[in-house]
Amino acid sequence: MSQVARPLTEHFPNVQQEVSRLAAMPEVRSAMQWFRDQEAEFARWQMDLARIPAPPFGEKARADWVGEQFRALGIKEVGKDKIGNVFGFRKGSQDSVLSISAHLDTVFPSNTPLNVRQQGTKLYGPGISDNAAGVTALLAIAAAFENFGLPHEASLLFIGNVGEEGEGDLRGMRYIFSDSEWKDSIRTCLVLDGAGTDTIVAEALGSRRFEVIVRGPGGHSWSDFGAPNPIVVLGRAIHLFSQTRVSSSPKTTFNIGVIRGGTSVNSIPESASMRVDIRSSSPAEIDRLDLELRRAIDLSIQEEEARTAQQRDSSRYRSGLTAEMVPIGNRPGGELDPNARAVQITRAVDAYLGNSAQIQRASTDANIPISMGREAIAIGAGGNGGGAHTLQEWFDPAGRALGLERILLISLALAGAGR
Numbered sequence: 001m002s003q004v005a006r007p008l009t010e011h012f013p014n015v016q017q018e019v020s021r022l023a024a025m026p027e028v029r030s031a032m033q034w035f036r037d038q039e040a041e042f043a044r045w046q047m048d049l050a051r052i053p054a055p056p057f058g059e060k061a062r063a064d065w066v067g068e069q070f071r072a073l074g075i076k077e078v079g080k081d082k083i084g085n086v087f088g089f090r091k092g093s094q095d096s097v098l099s100i101s102a103h104l105d106t107v108f109p110s111n112t113p114l115n116v117r118q119q120g121t122k123l124y125g126p127g128i129s130d131n132a133a134g135v136t137a138l139l140a141i142a143a144a145f146e147n148f149g150l151p152h153e154a155s156l157l158f159i160g161n162v163g164e165e166g167e168g169d170l171r172g173m174r175y176i177f178s179d180s181e182w183k184d185s186i187r188t189c190l191v192l193d194g195a196g197t198d199t200i201v202a203e204a205l206g207s208r209r210f211e212v213i214v215r216g217p218g219g220h221s222w223s224d225f226g227a228p229n230p231i232v233v234l235g236r237a238i239h240l241f242s243q244t245r246v247s248s249s250p251k252t253t254f255n256i257g258v259i260r261g262g263t264s265v266n267s268i269p270e271s272a273s274m275r276v277d278i279r280s281s282s283p284a285e286i287d288r289l290d291l292e293l294r295r296a297i298d299l300s301i302q303e304e305e306a307r308t309a310q311q312r313d314s315s316r317y318r319s320g321l322t323a324e325m326v327p328i329g330n331r332p333g334g335e336l337d338p339n340a341r342a343v344q345i346t347r348a349v350d351a352y353l354g355n356s357a358q359i360q361r362a363s364t365d366a367n368i369p370i371s372m373g374r375e376a377i378a379i380g381a382g383g384n385g386g387g388a389h390t391l392q393e394w395f396d397p398a399g400r401a402l403g404l405e406r407i408l409l410i411s412l413a414l415a416g417a418g419r
C-alpha cells in the first residue's frame, strides 16, 4: 500500500480537548469496553466474510452479506446502488454526511481456494486482512453507534464498496462521488483499509495504466521475411521507454508488467501487447511519463518502418503498423491539506490513545474524494496483518480494540457529537 512516510507535526489543543471530552462520555466508554469483549464475534464476522469470494466485478454475494449484517445490527435504512455498493444509513441532525467505508473486493479470482481458518488467535486466508479486517471494523463501528446510542450531528453513511483493487479502478468510490444521492452531501470520507493503526493516508498516489497493442500485417517467417514485426516494435519501445529519467522526489515509477504476442515460432506476429503501470505523487510527472511512453512507441514504429522500407522492396510490403494505447486504469492523485480537520482530529485521537502514526501516501478509495478536493483519509482497522494479495495472508487481532477505539473517536469527532 503505502510508499512515502512523513513525521507528524503538532496538533491543535482545542481538537485535543474535544477528543478527550468525547472519550470520557459514558456511552463511548461502554462502546470501547464492548470492543474489548467482542473479539470472538469480530473474528467470526471476519472469517464468514472472507469465505465469500469477491473478485473484482464479483462482489455481489459479499455485498448481500454485509447488507444482512447491517439489518441484523438494527440499521433501518439499508440499500444497494446500481453498481453494487451496499449502504447502511443513520440520519443525523444535520444535512452533511460522514461516510465510513471499506472495500469489499479482493484481488483473488473466483476459483481461488480460500481455506479461511483460525490458528490460535491468528486468522489466515486470502483477503483476511485486505479487506475483511476493514469490513469487520465497519460493522463494529456501525454496531457501536446502534447499540450504545452514540451521538452524531452529521448523518452516518456506512458503505461496503465495490471495485477498489486492480482493474476495479476505484469504480465504487467513483460512482459514489459522481452519481449517488450523497455525492454532494458527503463532507468527510473515512476509508477503512487493511490492518494496523500506524498510518494516516492523506496523500493519494496517482497511477495510470495502459495496454499497448501493436498490430502489423504478419506473415511467414521465411517467405515474408522483412515484414514489420510488432514484437520487435514493442521490444524497441520498451528499450526506449526504460531509459526515461524519473525523480525520486516526487517519487515516480513505471513498470512493464505483462507482455504478450505472437502465435508460433515461424510466424511474423500480427500483434503484440504490453501492460504498463505509471505511478507518481505528482500528476505532472504522470503526464510526462504518459507522453514519454507515446513517444517511445511512435519512434519505435518509425524505426521499424524505416528498416522495413530499406530491407525490402517497399512496393511489395505495405508497412501497415499501428499502435494503440488503451487506458486500463486511471487513479487520480492529490493531497489533503495538512491542516484539514480530518488530519487534525486523527492526530489528536492518536495523541489521546498514545498511538504513533505517520502521514502516508498510498493508492486507496480515498484517491477519488481527495482528487476532487474533498476531505478524506484512509486508515487501518487495527490488529496486524501481512501477506496482502497472497494466499498466505494473515491477520493478528492483538491491538484490534485499539484500532476500533481510534476509528470510533475519529468518527465521533468528525460527525460532531453535540454537547
Ligand SMILES: [Zn+2]
Residues within 6 Å of the ligand: 103, 130, 131, 164, 193, 194
Ligand atoms: Zn485494500
